[in-house]
Each structure stands twice: as C-alpha cells, then as structure tokens.
Amino acid sequence: MKFLVYFLIAALGFSNLPSGALDMDIQYPIEKQIVELQDTINMIASENTNEEEKILDAEKVFIEIDTDSPYWEKVIIYGKHEIDINVKNGKQGLVMEFPKNFIVNGERSFKDEVNGTTILDLEVTNIDNHQYLFLQHKADMPVRIYKDSLEPNIIHIAIAKTLNPYPFKVILDPGHGGFDSGASHFGVHEKDIVLDIALRMEHKLKDLGIDAIYSRRTDKFVELHDRANMSNKINPDAFISIHINAAPIESPRGIxxxxxxxxxxxxxxxxxxxxxxxxxxxxxFPDWKDWGILREGFYVIKYTKNPSVLVEFGFLSNPEDRAMLVKVDVRERAAKAIAKGIDIFLKNNNDG
Known part of the structure; x- marks a missing residue:
C-alpha cells in the first residue's frame, strides 16, 4: 500500500491524495504494479536531498513506540515545535504530512519496532519538501490522533488493539457555561477553569480504556436537568461533575x-x-486543604441514576487557590488526578 501512497503524493500532492488509497487490503493487486515503480518513487523522494541528509542521525529520532497499554498501540512524535495536524485516514491506515526532516533526518522504517502489534507497517520518508509518516494498521481499528494537552508540540497517534477499546464509559460534566459563569473573582471564571480541566481529561481516560462523553465541550449553558437526563439516557459507568468552590470570605481553600x-x-x-x-x-496536591467526602443534594448528583460525584477543586475566592488555578500545569495535574481516581474506581468495581 505504501508505495502507491507515496506515488500518489508525489504525483498529485498530499492535499489531493484519495482517501481510498488507504482503504485497500494489503493484498490489493495494484500493489504489485506499484512496487515496480519503487525506484522512481525513491528518486522523487530524494530529489534535492544532500547525501549527508540521507544518513540517519541516531540522535535525531523524535518518535517513540509505546505498546504497554492493554487498549492502544501508541506512536508518539516529539516535534521541535507545534505544527498543525495534517492527516489522511483510511480503513487500513493513515499518512501524515510534516515539514521535511521533522521526525528523522532522511528516511527510516520502524517495521521491526511495531512487529507483533496491530500496526503492520510504520515508515517515515521525505518527498519533495515534506516528510511523511505512513502507518498501516489492521482493518477498521479505531484511531485517535491528538496533541499532548500540556506540550502541544508532541503528537500522539493511538491505534486500538481491539475493535472496542472502551470497556468503560463516563460522563464528564464541566459546571456552568455560557451566561452562567459560576464563581468569578478578578476576571477568573469557574466555567472556563472547569471546562479546561475536563477537556484535558479526554485522552487520559481513553488511554485507560474509558470513553469520555461530555455534557458540554464549549462555552455554552446547559440546564441542570439536561445534564442529568443525558446521563440517565446514556447509562455511563460514572458521572463526574467538575466545579470550583467559592466563599463569602477569602480564607477557605482546598478540595x-x-x-x-x-x-x-x-x-x-x-x-x-x-x-x-x-x-x-x-x-x-498534598499542600491543599483536604475537605474530604461531603454530602449534599446537588441537582446533577441527586437526579442521576449511576454512580455520580461532584468535585470542588479549590476556591476561586481564595487568593492562593486562585493563583494556582490559572496555571496550565496545575489544571493538567488536576485532570490527571481525577482521571486516575476514575480509573481506580472502575477497575476496582469491575473485576468480574
């Protein structure tokens, strides 16, 4: 398949690559014809490339293969800087376009590294002024491609190990939204903080085999009864509402x-x-005050039929908490911690 893909990129350009080129079975007969063009394709790929660029610099390999997850094979690309994701997907694989020599100097095959996985072939090659990553996987496997939520120069390509990589599903409910800002202090709004934390959780959960469904993904208002009804209709394994607390005085803080x-x-x-x-x-966050587990009949946890909780992560009314909540790395750590807690609960309660 890859020889056909390379030929079409060289002949038509990446933007005109037909998606059907990535849908064919690995035994598709035209491959035999395209193999004969390999020398020509290699010549096109190496055009205007100096001889020294053809030699792989072992220190300049910005790619990692991670097969440890029980649900996903991961290809992680450590970019030197953030770029837009430019990808063509098909039933059998994908091809991504990068600046020339973005991943490695010249060309490299990673077929040995992915041997025995659902990734059947992985190769990086230069064509004209771009570098292309070609990945062939078992047919119809779910694929996720996303930027790292903390370091957007890092791109993750996740290929499912099974057709259903999500044995669990949860609903994430970022509180407030739209005209309802929630707690607001000194220009910092609860609705924005909780949405950011929730969105950072998506791929952390999916990597753990937990599908994440959102009551809102944007700055929009959702009625409380619509949030509860959504959960009751979907019937998730858990419902987690995320909020930031506030008080009439500055002193209270914590989780x-x-x-x-x-x-x-x-x-x-x-x-x-x-x-x-x-x-x-x-x-x-061991330095934050631990308020522990509290009981309250908040609407979204009162009227949901599945295990549900409401998290109050810090106090916007407290200067120390507020100074922490506006930091990206703190919200990233909160997202990771909540996702970890969800995973612990689901795995401990689904042994059988």
Missing part, C-alpha cells in the same frame, strides 16, 4: 468531593468513587 445517597442508594459505589477521586487529588 472536596460531594456525593448524595438518598436512603442508601448506591452508597457503596458513590462513596468509593468519591474516595478514589478525592484521594487521587490530595495525593497530587
């Missing part, structure tokens, strides 16, 4: 996780979910 168990309803599950998330957050 709390709320639950609601009317007449003991889902008491064990909701307590375990709350405890897993709260403990994970306090482990990550």
């Amino acid at each position: 709390a996780t709320f639950l609601y168990t009317p007449n003991g309803f889902q008491k064990k599950e909701r307590e375990e979910l709350a405890r897993a998330i709260q403990d994970s957050l306090i482990e990550e």
Whole structure:
C-alpha cells in the first residue's frame, strides 16, 4: 500500500491524495504494479536531498513506540515545535504530512519496532519538501490522533488493539457555561477553569480504556436537568461533575468531593468513587486543604441514576487557590488526578 501512497503524493500532492488509497487490503493487486515503480518513487523522494541528509542521525529520532497499554498501540512524535495536524485516514491506515526532516533526518522504517502489534507497517520518508509518516494498521481499528494537552508540540497517534477499546464509559460534566459563569473573582471564571480541566481529561481516560462523553465541550449553558437526563439516557459507568468552590470570605481553600445517597442508594459505589477521586487529588496536591467526602443534594448528583460525584477543586475566592488555578500545569495535574481516581474506581468495581 505504501508505495502507491507515496506515488500518489508525489504525483498529485498530499492535499489531493484519495482517501481510498488507504482503504485497500494489503493484498490489493495494484500493489504489485506499484512496487515496480519503487525506484522512481525513491528518486522523487530524494530529489534535492544532500547525501549527508540521507544518513540517519541516531540522535535525531523524535518518535517513540509505546505498546504497554492493554487498549492502544501508541506512536508518539516529539516535534521541535507545534505544527498543525495534517492527516489522511483510511480503513487500513493513515499518512501524515510534516515539514521535511521533522521526525528523522532522511528516511527510516520502524517495521521491526511495531512487529507483533496491530500496526503492520510504520515508515517515515521525505518527498519533495515534506516528510511523511505512513502507518498501516489492521482493518477498521479505531484511531485517535491528538496533541499532548500540556506540550502541544508532541503528537500522539493511538491505534486500538481491539475493535472496542472502551470497556468503560463516563460522563464528564464541566459546571456552568455560557451566561452562567459560576464563581468569578478578578476576571477568573469557574466555567472556563472547569471546562479546561475536563477537556484535558479526554485522552487520559481513553488511554485507560474509558470513553469520555461530555455534557458540554464549549462555552455554552446547559440546564441542570439536561445534564442529568443525558446521563440517565446514556447509562455511563460514572458521572463526574467538575466545579470550583467559592466563599463569602477569602480564607477557605482546598478540595472536596460531594456525593448524595438518598436512603442508601448506591452508597457503596458513590462513596468509593468519591474516595478514589478525592484521594487521587490530595495525593497530587498534598499542600491543599483536604475537605474530604461531603454530602449534599446537588441537582446533577441527586437526579442521576449511576454512580455520580461532584468535585470542588479549590476556591476561586481564595487568593492562593486562585493563583494556582490559572496555571496550565496545575489544571493538567488536576485532570490527571481525577482521571486516575476514575480509573481506580472502575477497575476496582469491575473485576468480574
């Protein structure tokens, strides 16, 4: 397949590459004809390339293969700077366009590194003034391509190991939105902080086999009953509402996780979910006050039928917490900690 793809890129340009070129079976007969053009393709690929650029600099390989996850094979590209993701997808594989020599100097095959995985072939080659990553995978496997949420110069390519890489699903509910800013202090709005944390959680959860569904992905207002109804309709394994606290005075600060168990309803599950998330957050932020597990009949956890909790991560009304909440790395760590807590709860409650 890759020889045809390279030939079409050289002949038509990447933007005109037909998606069908990445849909064919690896035994597709035209491949035999295209193989005969390999010398010509290699000549095109190396045009205007100096001899020294053809020699791979072992220190300039900005790619990593990660097969440790039970759900995904990962190809991680460590870019020297952030670039737009430019990709063509098909049923059998994908090809990505980069600046010339962005990943390696010249060309390199990673076929040995991906041997025995759902990735059947992985190669980097230069054609004209660009570098292309060609990846062939088993047919119809789910694929995710995304920038790292903390270092956007890093690009992740995740190829599922099975057709269903999500044994679990959760709903993430960033509080407020739109005209409802939630808590607001000195130009910092709760709605923006919680949305940022929630969006950072998506691929952290998906890497763990947990599909993430959102009550909102943008700055829009969603009624409380619509959030609860959405959860009840989808029937997730857990519902997590994310908020930032506030108080009439500046002194209160810290982290709390709320639950609601009317007449003991889902008491064990909701307590375990709350405890897993709260403990994970306090482990990550040991200097923050630990308010522990609290009980309150907030609408979205009162009217959801699945294990549900509401996280209050810090106080916007407190100068110290607020100074932390506006930091990208703090929100990244919060996203990682909440995702870790969710994962602990789901794995501990689904042994059988």
